[in-house]
Amino acid sequence: MAILTAVTTPDWLRLRGGDLKKSADGNAVSVYLNGAPLYLLVPIPAKGKFACRITQTNNGQRLDKPELIYASEDDAFQGGLKQLQDTLGW
Numbered sequence: 001m002a003i004l005t006a007v008t009t010p011d012w013l014r015l016r017g018g019d020l021k022k023s024a025d026g027n028a029v030s031v032y033l034n035g036a037p038l039y040l041l042v043p044i045p046a047k048g049k050f051a052c053r054i055t056q057t058n059n060g061q062r063l064d065k066p067e068l069i070y071a072s073e074d075d076a077f078q079g080g081l082k083q084l085q086d087t088l089g090w
Contacts, residue, residue, distance in 0.1 A: 004029065004043070004077055012090050013081075029077065030057070031084065039063070039084060043076035052080025054087075063087050 007029055009020045019032045031039035042053045046066065050073050054064040065083055070076040 005074055007077075010081060010085075012085055016090065041077060041080040041084070043070075043073035043080070050076035052076040052083065054080050054084055 004022060004026055007020050007022050009018065013020070013031070017034045021030045021032060021037075023029065028040055028042040030037040031041065037057050040053075040055045040057055042055075043050050044053050045051075046069050049069045049071055051066055051069055052064055053062065055062055063084065064080065068079055068083065070079050
């Protein structure tokens with residue numbers, strides 16, 4: 001897998017005490033709220049393109065919608081952030 005390029009904390013997350021941190025290998029991003037890592041976003045291969053696996057880190061629950069497919073890993077990551085925002089109602 002390629003390394004994610006642009007990882008910038010969106011305003012909707014920052015305004016709620018959130019932050020994004022890329023994994024050491026650059027293939028995943030942790031979503032922190034109030035200093036705690038609560039979600040993990042990982043772009044994954046899907047149908048010749050990419051999807052974004054979203055996992056709640058405190059219980060392992062998957063929050064992603066596997067039917068949403070994106071052209072690139074970066075697009076999948078951005079789509080995953082949008083899915084998380086929608087799921088949280090923010």
